[in-house]
Amino acid sequence: MAEARGRWPPVRGPVPGCVPGPGGRHLARGRTRCVIVEIVGGAAKPELHVCITCRIGRDLVPGEDCAGRRLHDAVAARLAAHPAPPVALREVTCFSACQRGCAIAISAPGKWTYLLGGLEAGLAEDLLAYGATYAASASGAVLPSRRPESLRSAVIGRIPSFVPQEPSA
């Protein structure tokens, strides 16, 4: 397996208290910091977080899925059929961006996290294309001109990557 290119070097031995996940590896700094990531093409696979509670201002009829759930399920269906899924899908219940729903975030170790809004289930394919470009970007930055047309104005904001610190004595 290719070495992960992350902020932390791969751990050579077991890390106390951590259990490797399927398809994942441990990345750690020292012996007290550990995060499990999925590896694709030698780098950590980005996580695509989809808010499953976005209702885009609509009241739901009983039994109706909200718009966020429909977006999540549309992305999940495309990922299941994808020959090389570019992202790992995660569910989130509210980004506090409800006025801009449907909302998603994409993140990976050592990269900017981006929050996108104004989405719908019909954009699932475009989100995967964006996810593949994000995965190929060293910083996570994807210029509007390199995004699918539907996502050029969708970015709400971005957040710096988390940099763990050694615990103070």
Ligand code: FES
């Ligand atoms: S319910 Fe989706 S961002 Fe709040």
